[in-house]
Amino acid sequence: MEVPASSPVDPPAVSPAARTSEAAPRSFRHALVTGGAGFVGSHLCTALLAEGCEVTCVDDFCTGRRQNVAHLASHPGFTLIEADICRPFDIAPGARPPDLVLNFASPASPADYLRSPLHTLHTGSSGTWQALQLAHRYGARLVHASTSEAYGDPQEHPQSERYWGHVNPVGPRSVYDEAKRYSEALATARARVDGTDVGIVRLFNTYGPRMRGYDGRAVPTFIRQALAGEPLTVTGDGRQTRSLAYVDDTVRGILAMARSELLGPVNIGNPTEITMQQLAELIIELTGSRSGLRFIERPGDDPAVRCPDITLARGKLQWEPQTGPEEGLARTIEWFRRHATG
Numbered sequence: 635m636e637v638p639a640s641s642p643v644d645p646p647a648v649s650p651a652a653r654t655s656e657a658a659p660r661s662f663r664h665a666l667v668t669g670g671a672g673f674v675g676s677h678l679c680t681a682l683l684a685e686g687c688e689v690t691c692v693d694d695f696c697t698g699r700r701q702n703v704a705h706l707a708s709h710p711g712f713t714l715i716e717a718d719i720c721r722p723f724d725i726a727p728g729a730r731p732p733d734l735v736l737n738f739a740s741p742a743s744p745a746d747y748l749r750s751p752l753h754t755l756h757t758g759s760s761g762t763w764q765a766l767q768l769a770h771r772y773g774a775r776l777v778h779a780s781t782s783e784a785y786g787d788p789q790e791h792p793q794s795e796r797y798w799g800h801v802n803p804v805g806p807r808s809v810y811d812e813a814k815r816y817s818e819a820l821a822t823a824r825a826r827v828d829g830t831d832v833g834i835v836r837l838f839n840t841y842g843p844r845m846r847g848y849d850g851r852a853v854p855t856f857i858r859q860a861l862a863g864e865p866l867t868v869t870g871d872g873r874q875t876r877s878l879a880y881v882d883d884t885v886r887g888i889l890a891m892a893r894s895e896l897l898g899p900v901n902i903g904n905p906t907e908i909t910m911q912q913l914a915e916l917i918i919e920l921t922g923s924r925s926g927l928r929f930i931e932r933p934g935d936d937p938a939v940r941c942p943d944i945t946l947a948r949g950k951l952q953w954e955p956q957t958g959p960e961e962g963l964a965r966t967i968e969w970f971r972r973h974a975t976g
């Protein structure tokens with residue numbers, strides 16, 4: 635599809651609130667992370683605290699878990715607020731105003747968003763609206779978590795930010811895909827209309843410790859099944875591809891986006907493609923499991939291919955993934971061995 639010269643990614647748009655080029659590299663003193671008790675959010679909270687940044691985690695626990703942030707509970711810089719971001723929310727009274735908002739609240743696995751379709755749409759729309767209100771009020775930078783699902787079942791491969799996507803607006807996955815597409819439109823409009831300092835990242839499949847064994851995503855499902863000695867349930871003929879980023883790499887990419895002046899969207903993902911059958915076989919090998927494969931029906935509108943073009947992230951954020959699948963999967967398997975997989 636042709637992209638007009640005014641496309642927000644050609645050249646990559648700078649957030650209207652961008653500072654001058656002489657400014658020192660950005661660092662943040664207080665980050666508010668929505669969805670901070672989820673899989674990716676909990677790793678973001680951990681990384682920010684390790685850098686000396688205070689963190690307020692806002693979560694309604696619809697898919698997140700308290701145990702994901704239990705290791706942070708006694709940290710003096712950490713505050714946990716239980717709230718649904720679809721309603722107005724704020725930092726704790728007397729807290730330092732946030733200078734960074736990471737908007738990561740949203741059910742993300744197909745099993746979760748198909749179970750809560752209206753909450754997913756509400757979070758992507760009203761929740762993103764409230765997060766933008768808060769960022770604007772405090773003059774904070776807001777990095778919004780969008781997704782490769784914005785490309786739908788793509789007809790271009792790999793997917794660059796110039797591609798507008800191929801999404802079924804009334805298909806089963808539309809509650810997530812269209813919520814994210816709307817939230818991108820909303821964040822971009824907010825940046826243009828009132829100069830809110832926004833950055834949009836399109837995350838591709840990310841995996842790692844703290845995923846839930848029953849969240850329906852391929853990596854935790856296969857690891858749980860392999861460790862239990864059950865057959866690994868591969869959908870379709872197993873030839874559909876995904877590209878999987880280890881969570882530490884994704885977190886580095888998100889924080890690089892936070893420190894930049896970019897509006898985006900910018901793809902953050904690992905361009906190494908793997909078929910679902912190869913992934914299942916690799917997990918069997920790494921776990922030393924005796925499990926076999928069982929092929930099951932493929933869900934509706936399941937994308938056939940998925941691979942990010944990360945030229946923009948490499949060039950503008952000096953970011954690229956560093957963790958190969960064997961290393962990242964081995965660390966994830968080790969975590970699953972030590973923790974309950976529910």
Ligand SMILES: NC(=O)c1ccc[n+]([C@@H]2O[C@H](COP(=O)([O-])OP(=O)(O)OC[C@H]3O[C@@H](n4cnc5c(N)ncnc54)[C@H](O)[C@@H]3O)[C@@H](O)[C@H]2O)c1
Nearest residue numbers: 669671672673674694695696697698719739740742837840
């Ligand atoms: N993990 C991935 O591969 C991936 C890929 C693309 C995009 N993303 C995006 O990254 C973000 C985090 O994904 P994840 O994999 O960590 O999912 P997750 O389900 O583990 O985390 C989402 C968190 O958001 C919370 N939440 C949901 N709705 C909320 C609301 N209305 N108010 C407050 N909290 C709410 C949940 O309780 C949970 O803690 C999501 O926005 C998702 O769309 C993730």
